[in-house]
Amino acid sequence: MAQRHLDPTDPTAGPSPQLAAPPGQGGTPTADALAGYLRAQATEFLRALRLHRETGAGSAGNGTQETVDAARALRRSARRISGSLHTFRPLLDPDWSEGMRPELAWLSGTLALEHAYAARLERLLQALHRLSGATFPAQAVAMPTAGASAGGRTAGAARAAAAAPPTAGPPAAPERGTLTVGAAKAGALLERQLTLARTRAHSTALQALGSSRFHAVADKVAVLASEVPIVPAAAGADLRPHAAAAEERLTDAVTALPLVTAGHPYNAEALIHGLSPEPAPHPQDAPWHQVRLLLRLHRYAREVLHGEAPADIRLLGAGQALNRHRDASEAAAAAAAAARTPRIAPATAYALGVLHADQRHEVEAARFAFQQSWQKHPVGTV
Amino acid sequence: MAQRHLDPTDPTAGPSPQLAAPPGQGGTPTADALAGYLRAQATEFLRALRLHRETGAGSAGNGTQETVDAARALRRSARRISGSLHTFRPLLDPDWSEGMRPELAWLSGTLALEHAYAARLERLLQALHRLSGATFPAQAVAMPTAGASAGGRTAGAARAAAAAPPTAGPPAAPERGTLTVGAAKAGALLERQLTLARTRAHSTALQALGSSRFHAVADKVAVLASEVPIVPAAAGADLRPHAAAAEERLTDAVTALPLVTAGHPYNAEALIHGLSPEPAPHPQDAPWHQVRLLLRLHRYAREVLHGEAPADIRLLGAGQALNRHRDASEAAAAAAAAARTPRIAPATAYALGVLHADQRHEVEAARFAFQQSWQKHPVGTV
Known part of the structure; x- marks a missing residue:
């Protein structure tokens, strides 16, 4: 695998230099590289959150592709921050680190759930169609994520929006018409159960994104984007x-x-x-x-x-x-x-x-x- | 693959020299080799039939391992005779050949059926145990073939014996006790259905082995053991x-x-x-x-x-x-x-x-x- 160039001012370092974690002096990656990586991920988290609010604000209940992508980016950076806190925990302020990780896990877990139910339903309906020898329309299932539809709103709007279930769903009756009776009934049952689970996950995600708990996480990540709590003893650590x-x-x-x-x-x-x-x-x-x-x-x-x-x-x-x-x-x-x-x-x-x-x-x-x-x-x- | 030696009197030709089909003069296999093969298979058929009668006569409803083996040998030679008549049909008397093949197919098909149902049930019950995470006692399922239990009797005894269903069956309740409720019920249902089918196949096989149709086939095979109807034009054919x-x-x-x-x-x-x-x-x-x-x-x-x-x-x-x-x-x-x-x-x-x-x-x-x-x-x- 190609390594990033050591000099962060080098124009060949790639289109997104802020995401590249520059290793320390002499080629040994030190805590500085960790700090750079965490700052970059925190910046990415805030960028995704902003994009999410901007693209999600205009839609009522459904996310555009941009909102879906923004929610995915939000989870992506949350996972990376959390994972790095775990792997390099001796280098970081333990109180801060131990307070941060469960909050990031809660956030990415909550945001992931609605998407997971939608994807699970899609997978099962596709399998039912395959098992019935019917072709499954690839574009029939849209999968808005919780974050996607909730992204634009915060605290105030969240409670109202939570009442509206996601409207873009799995394939409707015409596609199911090609299934046999048992498969069609199985598909309808799964759709009912997983859509209910997804609607609940959607509400939970909306509430989460509007909660003071979420705002506290976002504030902490905003601080992380400029200031990483490396413990003094770990300053030059390998x-x-x-x-x-x-x-x-x-x-x-x-x-x-x-x-x-x-x-x-x-x-x-x-x-x-x-x-x-x-x-x-x-x-x-x-x-x-x-x-x-x-x-x-x-x-x-x-x-x-x-x-x-x-x-x-x-x-x-x-x-x-x-x-x-x-x-x-x-x-x-x-x-x-x-x-x-x-x-x-x-x-x-x-x-x-x-x-x-x-x-x-x-x-x-x-x-x-x-x-x-x-x-x-x-x-x-x- | 090692070829059999050309000289049938050669003692190195193997323990069962009558089964070796000697190729013709000069290494070219001619119709003589076919005749030799058919005679050998017919002899094997008659030997299996005799063994079948001898070993099956003493048992009431169940075959010993010898009877099972004899029934298998009977089907084995019937398939080989029938297959050779098909592959080399231009060399053989067409009326005789076309009259013989369906009778052999009927016989081996009829004899195979009971075994097939028993094997199918065993396969399904083993799978149910595997799917339940339970171990399946390997020796629990005995599979007497139709021919096995019917072999000793002919015409007269067949009708009486047909009323007695085979007694050695699939594993009984103790083994099924390890199955879950759904699997246990599925196993019981399959056992009921496939045992019924097997019992019917058993009766059919008994009737077949006692029928004048079977005796006519056996008589034809007895003639084949000494005299193969190669058409005159094919005498030296490759x-x-x-x-x-x-x-x-x-x-x-x-x-x-x-x-x-x-x-x-x-x-x-x-x-x-x-x-x-x-x-x-x-x-x-x-x-x-x-x-x-x-x-x-x-x-x-x-x-x-x-x-x-x-x-x-x-x-x-x-x-x-x-x-x-x-x-x-x-x-x-x-x-x-x-x-x-x-x-x-x-x-x-x-x-x-x-x-x-x-x-x-x-x-x-x-x-x-x-x-x-x-x-x-x-x-x-x-």
Whole structure:
């Protein structure tokens, strides 16, 4: 991977020099690089928040693509700040750091939820169409995020807007017309349940964005954009041991995964316990979810040290596989949960069973894809 | 592949020299080799029939392992005779050949059915246990074949014995106790339906083995053991063009298969139409079933030319993958059919949906395995 040039005034350093974290003197990345990275992410957070307010203000309930992008950027920088506080915590003021992280996690979690429900519904409806041999109109499902529709308003308007559910939704009756009776009923049931969940997440996000808690986070991030609380003793500290520790936590967790099994196509592992009485999520998925989070922390640590150059293709592939793993795992759980709805028809339950197994199959496919990405090259040094 | 020695009196020719088809003079396999092969298979048929009567006569309703083996040998030689009549039909008396083939197909089809239902039930119950995270006792399912229990009797005893259903069956309640409620009910439903089908197949096979139609086939095979109706014009004819044509039909059919897709693990093709309103079997399976039959004809033609030396490892692997494909396809269809039973509980339907998808996943895995076997080496010459 190409490293950013060390001289921040160098015009070849790229189009967005403020995002590049300049390593310290002599090529050793020090706490200065961390401070630069955190300032850049905080600036990006504030930029996304401003864009969000500007683009979201004119729309009533629905976000434009710009608002959706702004909400995504908001979550993106919140995750990066939070992740860096975790990886490099010995270098930062502990009181400030420990106060900040849960607030950022709350914010990005709250903003992510509405999008997650919408994406889950889209994934399940697409699968139902595929399983029915019908083609699914790719553009039928719009996915406004919570932040998207809520972004323009703050405190005052939030309560009023919360009453209006998101209007852009999953495909309507005409597309469902191509489904068979069981699949159509399963689709309608999932749509009802996940739309309800999404509407609730939307209200929660609106309330969050209008809350004093959110304003307190935004204020703290605004301070971070100019002033990073590095502890005096860490002024010239080398960042690399901390980044290496993050990588080691990742590789340790990957080593504990059943990669030999995952590398054998059609090992049928993911559907084991597919009919067990335990509610979702599958316990076997947890180590993969954990690796997903550790991979993300490792990527952010690399960004702190090397700047936001294009990430290692291998890490990208592995990360995408783990996102797919998470999405399929949660979609399978949603299908299983819908099947426990009282008084559904057997044909509906049958379709949900096929759908559940299909998504567990996707879980298995994602593990295979991760294994393929991961084994392609040895682990790169930080 | 090692060829059998040309001299039938050679003691190194193997433990069962009568099964080796000696090629003609000068290394060119002629109609003589075909006659030798057919005589050997007819002899094997009669030997299996005799063994069948001897071992089955003492048991009431259940076959010993010897009877099961004898029934399998009976079907095995019936398939080989029938296949050779097909591949080399221009060399044989057409009236005799055309009268013989449907009778052999009827016989092996009738004898295969009970075994198929028992194997299907075992496959589905094993899958249900796997999906419930429970271990399945490997020895719990005995599979007597129709022929096994009926073998000892002919005409007279057949009608009386037909009333007694097979007693050795799938695992009973204790093993099902580890299943969850939906899976347990699905298992009980499949057991009821497939045991009924198996009992009917058992009666049909008993009746068949006692029928004058069966005796007529057995008489014809007895004549074939000493006298093969090669047409006079074909006396010195080269067998190789006919065997090559059988191979060409196979390779043409394989070329038409979607092998590129099948070679990509987790292509999710086999479950497309998994929820379509069409009843089983899936139309997409038909070309694979056809290749399975053509592969078998090709293998038999190789046996005629080269003797029954151990078959090409690649053909064996490909054939096993196609058997697994057929079994999983039929098991998936049985699960889907059971889900259409009126008034079943939603939990039962859900479990059958998961089971159906699991077996379609197996179909996809079998296609992948076929592709891997097939691409391993170029097609061998006959």
